[in-house]
Amino acid sequence: MTTNKEEIVGNYEIVEGKVKTRREVLMMGALAAGGIMSVAGAQADVVKQVITTPGEIKEKDFSSLLTKKMEGLSTNQIEQHLKLYKGYVAKTKEIDTMLQASDLLTQPPAANATYAPLRELLVEQSFALNGVVYHELYFGNLGGSGGEPTGDLKSAIEAKYGSIAKFMDYLKAAGKSMRGWVIIGWNSRDGMIHTYGLDMHNMWSPANVVPIMVLDVYEHAYMIDYGINRAAYLDSFLKNLDWNVCAKRFAAVTKHPSGWDSTS
Ligand SMILES: [Fe+2]
Structure with a gap:
């Protein structure tokens, strides 16, 4: 490969003073081999290299x-x-x-x-x-023993909702109101906890928000156990909610607002 790479910044590289994607750099190198590799062959090689690069999404074991x-x-x-x-x-x-x-x-x-x-x-x-x-x-955030949040997370929720009891009532009402998700998230814009509702994975997901507690209210999350009785599912979810995990996410996000890695 004869390209003159000057700097690598994330998925981009500076080559001869111009910003290039990694794919473009790979293509330049492949084509620079001249006569050895056809354009189609170069493309296939580049695709193969790109899709096997680090960052490919991996399934987490639950x-x-x-x-x-x-x-x-x-x-x-x-x-x-x-x-x-x-x-x-x-x-x-x-x-x-x-x-x-x-x-x-x-x-x-x-x-x-x-x-x-x-x-x-x-x-x-x-x-x-x-x-x-x-x-x-x-x-x-499943697999815990329920109860109530503690420490700084408890203080942040109380600052927003007045009391944990009021917050729990609000959370259950939000859970009955949405068709997809309820997110308790840290909004880096105002530095406060908020409750957000989504009807689909990609519908109404707010910007500047990092999730701290996530509740799935799609029917598939409870139909086998509860049929259409979502209220009973919400009670069970809260019994098994791991507030320690939520507290860790909260501590991480308040120190580093770029957020908590969902694979952690
Ligand atoms: Fe789900």
Whole structure:
């Protein structure tokens, strides 16, 4: 490879004074081999290298939840829910791969705000990725012993809602109001705890917010155990909520507002 790389910044590289994506740099190197590799061969090689680079989304192991005997949440309910999560991981990988390859096939990709393959990939990218992240945060704050938050998190909730009892009532009401998720998040804009509701993984997810507690209220989260009785599910969720995990997320986000890694 004969390109003159001057600096590497994340996924970008400065080459001869110009910002290039890593893919562009790889392509330059492949084409610089001249005569050894066809353009099509170079593209295939680049795609292969890009999709195997670090950062590829990986499935997290939540199998410990299956042996915890959580009160009110059956093993079958959790097992089926985890299968759904794995499906989101697979689809996120599939979409990422297609997006990484798309601009190699057509320069530039076809673009249209009513329909274009790129548009559809971009729309479903946020749905699939948020489906992964919110489920990781949800399963990550399950498996605890319920009760109430303590320490700084308790103080922050009380500052916003007046008391833990009022907060719990508000949380349950939010849980009955939404069709997808309820997020207790730290808003870095005002430095306070807030409750947000989402009807889909990628619908109404607020900016500047890092999730601290995530509650799944999609029917698939409780139908096996409770049918349409969401109130009973909410009670069981709160009995198994791990406030220690939420406290760790809160401590991390207040020190470093870029947020808590959902895979942690
Ligand atoms: Fe779910």
